[in-house]
Amino acid sequence: MAAQIPHYSEEAALSLTLAIVAASPAPLLLLDGDLNIVAASQTFGQVFEIDADKAVGGPLSGLGAGEWETPRLRALLDATAAGQAPIDAFELDLVRPGRSPRHLLIHAQRLVYLDLENRRLLMSVTDTTQTLVDQRLKDDALAENLVLLSEVRHRVANSLQIIASVLLQNARSTLSDETRAHLKDAHNRVMSVAALERQLSESAAETVQLQTYFISLCDSIAASMIADPQQISLRVTGEGGMVAARTSVSLGLIVTELVINALKHAFPDGRAGTIVVDCQVRGPNWTLSVTDDGAGVAAQPGQGRTGLGTSIVQALARQLEAVVEIKPAHPGTRVTVTHTQVALVQDLPADGQAAASL
Numbered sequence: 001m002a003a004q005i006p007h008y009s010e011e012a013a014l015s016l017t018l019a020i021v022a023a024s025p026a027p028l029l030l031l032d033g034d035l036n037i038v039a040a041s042q043t044f045g046q047v048f049e050i051d052a053d054k055a056v057g058g059p060l061s062g063l064g065a066g067e068w069e070t071p072r073l074r075a076l077l078d079a080t081a082a083g084q085a086p087i088d089a090f091e092l093d094l095v096r097p098g099r100s101p102r103h104l105l106i107h108a109q110r111l112v113y114l115d116l117e118n119r120r121l122l123m124s125v126t127d128t129t130q131t132l133v134d135q136r137l138k139d140d141a142l143a144e145n146l147v148l149l150s151e152v153r154h155r156v157a158n159s160l161q162i163i164a165s166v167l168l169q170n171a172r173s174t175l176s177d178e179t180r181a182h183l184k185d186a187h188n189r190v191m192s193v194a195a196l197e198r199q200l201s202e203s204a205a206e207t208v209q210l211q212t213y214f215i216s217l218c219d220s221i222a223a224s225m226i227a228d229p230q231q232i233s234l235r236v237t238g239e240g241g242m243v244a245a246r247t248s249v250s251l252g253l254i255v256t257e258l259v260i261n262a263l264k265h266a267f268p269d270g271r272a273g274t275i276v277v278d279c280q281v282r283g284p285n286w287t288l289s290v291t292d293d294g295a296g297v298a299a300q301p302g303q304g305r306t307g308l309g310t311s312i313v314q315a316l317a318r319q320l321e322a323v324v325e326i327k328p329a330h331p332g333t334r335v336t337v338t339h340t341q342v343a344l345v346q347d348l349p350a351d352g353q354a355a356a357s358l
Contacts (some may be wrong), residue, residue, distance in 0.1 A: 010176070014087055014099050016174075017039070018030070018038070018039040020046070021040070021041055021044070021122075022037040022039055022040070022041055022042060022052070023041070024043060024142060025041075025043055025199075026042040026043060026124055026125075026126075027041060027044035027047050027048070027124065027125040027127075028041040028043070028122065028124050029041075029120040029122075029123045029125075030120060030121070030123075031081075031108075031120070031122075031123055032119060032120060032121075033081045033118070033120075033121075034059075035054050035059060035061070035074065035077055035078070035081070035121075036057065036058065036059050037058055037059070037060060037063075038056065038120065039056060040055050040056060041052075044125065048063075048064070048094075048102075048125075049064075049099075050064060056125050060074075060077075060345065061074075064096060067094055067095055067096050067097075068094070070092065072090075072093060072200045073090065073106065075099060076090055076106075076108070077121060077123070080108050080110055080121060081110060083110060085195075086107070086108060086109040086110070087107055087108040087109070087123075088105075088107060089107065089254055090105070090108075091103065091104070091105060091170070092104045092106055094207050100129075102127055102129045103127070103128050104126065104127055104128065104129075105125070105126040105130045106123065106124075106125060107123070107124045107126075108122065108123040108245060109121070109122045123339075124244065139312070140286050148276070150200075151201070153197045153198075153200045153201035154197075154198070154201035156194075156197045157194045157197035157198040157201060158194075160190050160191070160193055160194035160197065161191070163190050164188075164190040164191045164194060166188045167184075167186050167187040167190065168183070168184070168187045168224060169275070170183050171183035171184045171187065174225070175300070176194075179348070181264075182225070184214070184225065185309070187224060188221050188224060188256050188260055189253065189257075191220045191256075192217050192220075192221075192255070192256040193249065193253070195216045195217045195249055195252065196213060196245075196249055196252050199212065199213050199216065200245055201286075206241040206245050207244055207245065208242065208243060208244075208245055208248035209240060209242055210241070210242070210243055210245055210248065210251065210279045210281065210286075211236060211240025211241075211242075211350055212240070212256060213248055214277055214279060215236045217252055217255060217256065218234045218235075218259065218277055221234065221256065221259055221260070224262070225260070225263055226263070231270070232273055232275070233273075233274045233275070234275045234277070235274065235277070236258065236276075236277045236278075236279075237277070238278040238279040238280050239279075239280055239281070240279050240280075240281060241281025241282075242281070245274070245310065247320065250316045250320055251279075251288055251320075251337075253316055254312075254313050254317070254337055255277055255288070255290065257310075257312050257313050258290035258309075258313060258335050259275055259277065259290060259308055261309045262275050262290060262292040262294065262333070263275070264334075265295070266292040266294025266332060266333065267292075267294045267295070268295055271295065272331070273292060273294045274293055275290065276292075277290050278290075278291070283341075283342060284341035284342055285339060285340050285341055285342060286338075286339050287336060287338045287339075288336070288337045288338075289335065290330070291329050291332060291334040291335075291337040291349070292332040292333055293329065293331050294332045295329070296329075296330075296331055296333055298327055313335075313337070317337050320339055321339060322337050323337070323338050323339075324337050325337075325338070348349065
């Protein structure tokens with residue numbers, strides 16, 4: 001047997017509606033079509049220091065000292081009462097005599113019910129004053145932290161450059177060729193991190209423009225390791241792109257190792273040549289390559305250049321979830337480090353099947 005729906009009189013229905021509005025835990029006003037207050041929640045009265053019972057029957061413009069009477073709010077409420085769009089998060093700065101200003105969000109909607117002749121609006125108010133204050137404090141704290149972080153990075157860069165200078169001085173003064181080579185390698189590794197810290201100290205962002213960073217890094221390497229720029233040149237190409245600072249540290253170390261490796265092995269017996277560092281960024285995907293036109297190296301697994309530099313590159317690539325590939329460049333050698341997070345869809349082949357490049 002179906003449940004019977006009880007019949008309420010109009011007076012009972014209205015009484016129930018007023019009771020619901022009055023008991024609402026949120027600041028609510030029930031308005032008629034002329035923007036007079038039909039009901040007000042006790043919470044509304046408590047939040048805005050208004051006697052909710054005395055406010056009933058009076059106009060919205062008469063609340064408090066008249067601070068609720070604003071042309072913009074009235075125009076929006078009139079439009080909503082006429083059946084146009086509801087008010088969704090209208091921002092209102094409530095300025096009251098002798099009290100602190102309040103920042104409010106107003107929502108209002110026309111109620112649709114059987115008595116179409118008597119228009120009713122339900123207006124809810126959210127006080128976001130403290131939220132804005134908290135957000136402002138967070139923004140100020142963040143800005144201060146960024147300034148401090150920039151200063152720390154600037155000092156770290158200076159300290160690393162001092163360490164690099166000491167390493168280079170020791171390299172020049174040592175009599176052992178092997179020790180000199182190791183000290184120069186350590187110098188360039190330190191300088192690669194110092195160059196990044198310098199760039200980060202000059203930017204408030206947590207991302208790095210790779211091409212700018214690589215140019216600065218390669219200029220530093222060339223100044224310390226290339227005696228005759230007319231004999232061996234080091235260039236940076238590619239469209240670059242923005243990557244996270246943490247990723248750029250590893251990429252900078254990879255570039256340093258590959259360039260050092262090329263300078264050591266690609267140009268024996270005073271051979272002239274060029275080393276090109278290229279970077280391409282496509283969203284989360286990126287490709288880094290270091291190519292020389294030197295003597296060349298075998299591309300078969302287990303052959304070619306090995307040593308600490310190669311081990312460092314492989315380890316860094318694994319951390320970045322990237323793949324290292326060594327191929328002949330005809331002439332010379334190309335080492336490519338590729339990170340693919342999203343497959344790139346290429347043009348459809350003739351048979352209509354989609355092809356994806358990973």
